[in-house]
Amino acid sequence: MGIFSRFRDIIHSNINAMLDKAEEPEKLIRLMIQEMEETLVELKADCARTMAQAAKIAREHGALAERAGRWGQKAELAVDKGREDLAREALLEKRDIEARADVVAGELAAVEGLVAACRDDIATLEDKLVSAKERQRTLLARHLRATGKKRMREDVSRVDSADALRRFEEFENRIERMEAEAELAGTATSRRPAQGDSLDARFDRLAADDDVERELARIKAKRVG
Template sequence: MGILTRFTDIMKSNINALLDKCEDPAKMIDQTLRDLREDLAEVKKETANIIADAKSADRQVKECEEEIAKYTTAAQNALKAGNEDDARTLIAKKQQYESNLASYKKTQELTHANADKMRQMHDKLVNDIETLEARRDAIKATVASAKAQEHINKIVSGGDKAKSSMESFERYEKKAEKMLDAATAEAELNAHTSAASNLADKYTSNGNDASVDDELAAMKAKLGL
């Protein structure tokens, strides 16, 4: 009757309060159901044994009372027959059964009290199991929704980071475009400066060519050519 030692704890347990306090109701409800079903199986087994004990005690009480009634009637008949010694013997036997009857009744009372407790535990456990089974799907659906929302929150948070990264990339892209425009402008300026320089060289070189021609003509005249 080990389960009887847990009677008070089981009867005081509040399934709803337990679920409200636990951090992960989905896992807790499955574990609690397993524990309750194990307790219920033990209670059923113990209850069957205690009810058997109670019935046995009932039979002992009934049989003892029948023996007392039998010896009482026999003693009375012995006295009516004028056999006092036999009546005395029968009364002594009756008193032995009366002494045993007190013990049998105590056992009967105890076994019936224990049987009542076991029935109370049985009904409590059955009710708790039904309550949990009724709430299990709803609780698991709520937990699943919560986890889904957490996942979405993470995605949204990650989207903010992606948005921030994209904005940074756009800033870098604009900066690169500006650098390219500056380099292009500088190249155009360099090209313009080079053209002007080439033009100046052209006219400068023409002067040098005239000098060469003059010297060439003088050399030809001297040689009589």
């Protein structure tokens, strides 16, 4: 079903008001323009047919006027020749033809009125179509601006997220390096001899070493025996 049910609906419609109330104005204006263009094609075709009809009626009216003129000339000729009887018959024929011409003239006036109205309708519809296309361009520009702003916000959001992720990864790497450095420092310290041991402690270690040596000698002797 079209947006407009008749041509007059388009002529009397308030396009801006309809678009302002529409949930999808871009889609609605596209359908409006499509229907306007189709209606304009039909209207021009109807107008062309009406103009052709007017031309045909005009030719018929011209032919009747010419015939009526010829019968008038015949009536004059009959009078000149003293044939009043023939003059009367010619005038009667002329009157009948003029009566038919009057009817055709009325038809021609009516059809020409339709042609004029049709031309006005075409001009009005073309103005509506121009207005609708202008509104479509405005809506398209607004849509593109809105889409651009949305894309820009999304890009900024992505950049912010990526930057935050990068900073987090750098922080995490720094922590891991610090942990590794601490672990290496602990290992090196455990391997160095203690410099601050007391003299008693050093003698105790010597005694412990002797105990180890005696235990080792006992094991070796047992193995040999």
